[in-house]
Amino acid sequence: MxxxxxxxxxxxxxxxxxxxxxxxxxxxxxxxxxxxxxxxxxxxxxxxxxxxxxxxxxxxxxxxxxxxxxxxxxxxxxxxxxxxxxxxxxxxxxxxxxxxxxxxxxxxxxxxxxxxxxxxxxxxxxxxxxxxxxxxxxxxxxxxxxxxxxxxxxxxxxxxxxxxxxxxxxxxxxxxxxxxxRRRLFRLSALFELADEEFSKIRSEGRRISADYAREVNNGDYDLEVNVDSLTAWIRVDRLMEGVRRVANKIGWPLLSESESVPLVDRTDLVEFLNLQDMTRISDLRDILRQAEPLFEPVLTELLSGEEVPTVTSLEDLLTQFLLVYKKAPVEVWNAYYEPTEAFRKARALVP
The missing domain is CATH 3.30.460.10 (Beta Polymerase, domain 2)
Structure with a gap:
């Protein structure tokens, strides 16, 4: 052995x-x-x-x-x-x-x-x-x-x-x-270490910026650029969004709870659509929603009627659907975000 x-x-x-x-x-x-x-x-x-x-x-x-x-x-x-x-x-x-x-x-x-x-x-x-x-x-x-x-x-x-x-x-x-x-490997090794440190700094800075957004929104300042972090801060604290949530609950629209994580795609879709509509500041979005407030219930009710089995969504996703209707987005734009639906056409007809 x-x-x-x-x-x-x-x-x-x-x-x-x-x-x-x-x-x-x-x-x-x-x-x-x-x-x-x-x-x-x-x-x-x-x-x-x-x-x-x-x-x-x-x-x-x-x-x-x-x-x-x-x-x-x-x-x-x-x-x-x-x-x-x-x-x-x-x-x-x-x-x-x-x-x-x-x-x-x-x-x-x-x-x-x-x-x-x-x-x-x-x-x-x-x-x-x-x-x-x-x-x-x-x-x-x-x-x-x-x-x-x-x-x-x-x-x-x-x-x-x-x-x-x-x-x-x-x-x-x-x-x-x-x-x-050897020198080239030293340089590469240093770049990898530097990238790790920079990713950490970016995350830390992102958290600081998000906290700043929350403070500004709480103080009534809505002149903020539209991005994922500013939207997140605004949706959490604005009373206007509390009204949207109440309407959704009233008509039976299944929403994620405030403690549940929002899919990133819901936020990025909303940011993309707002930029396409030249709503580049939170104040722009807020002004539109205040004008459209009377249409929340009828439009969302019509959209919900087209769902055989309603899908639980976030407030961000709900806003994207509502704004697609309110801004009378063409069917091909709607189709870029959601499956084709007759309810979208019917809901769009409710907008003056």
Missing amino acids: EEETGFEVDWPAAYLARKSTYERYCGKLQDLLKLVLGTYEVEYVQMESRAKEVASFTEKLQRKGEKYVDPLVEVTDLAGVRIITYYLEDVERIESIIRQEFSVIEEHSVDKQVELADNEFGYASFHLVLELAENRAALLEWREFAGLKAEIQVRTALQHAWAAVNHKLDYKKSQDSPREL
């Missing part, structure tokens, strides 16, 4: 015998992490898990076998979950949540960014090695995984892209690359 494997114990065979356990462990961990991040309302691009392949395990032992006494206990990435985030700050937030919810083995956990020298390129991510806390390991559904370690990698989408492409180039460290390519 020793001649065939290079080990006193046939560790690859021993791992193969337990690989299905690690596969189940990965699946359970991934489901649990999805539940935990959902509870904390953390968005992420994707999550994936895998049990280490036997060939990869064997190769690792051939490189580092002398440092292990019992590789099945000491190799920490036999089970792995990767979480890919949108923003840098989400990496830190997820890392913090995992530390709260799991038993993290600090001596095996590392921030890869910290390991890079200032003049090195490479991918960054958190690698957290964990095992089940005693209370969870005692549960029947988790008992078979007690004592098993798992590595959780958390990185941004751009860090993931860099790692994927750089892996194909086979340059794990800066000194691995030819000197004539």
Whole structure:
């Protein structure tokens, strides 16, 4: 056996015998992490898990076998979950949540960014090695995984892209690359890092601008450009929109509740149509709606009559439909947003 494997114990065979356990462990961990991040309302691009392949395990032992006494206990990435985030700050937030919810083995956990020298390129991510806390390991559904370690990698989408492409180039460290390519790789690595930072700054600035819109609308200032953020702020607080919601409720138009998320397409469709109609300020939209207020109920009632099974919509979507009628948009314009309907033609006839 020793001649065939290079080990006193046939560790690859021993791992193969337990690989299905690690596969189940990965699946359970991934489901649990999805539940935990959902509870904390953390968005992420994707999550994936895998049990280490036997060939990869064997190769690792051939490189580092002398440092292990019992590789099945000491190799920490036999089970792995990767979480890919949108923003840098989400990496830190997820890392913090995992530390709260799991038993993290600090001596095996590392921030890869910290390991890079200032003049090195490479991918960054958190690698957290964990095992089940005693209370969870005692549960029947988790008992078979007690004592098993798992590595959780958390990185941004751009860090993931860099790692994927750089892996194909086979340059794990800066000194691995030819000197004539090194400078170009340094520049690319810096651009990826800069892009990550800029995305975070843009999100932060977007939130600040949204908060400014909300304050201005609350103060009665409607001279704001029409965009997704200004519309969102205005719809939430304007009393005129409270009236639209009351009419919708009266006629039985199924609306999303104020606590439910509005599909982005509903907002972008409304912004697009308003710009087509040269309503580029919130004040323009508000003036039109005040003029059209007496037509809310009859027009929306007619539109609703054309729905065999009314679809739950947002206020933004309702406004788009109403304005298409009120502005007497041609059928081909209506068709660009919604399926053709006779109710639209009938509703348009109600507009003087």
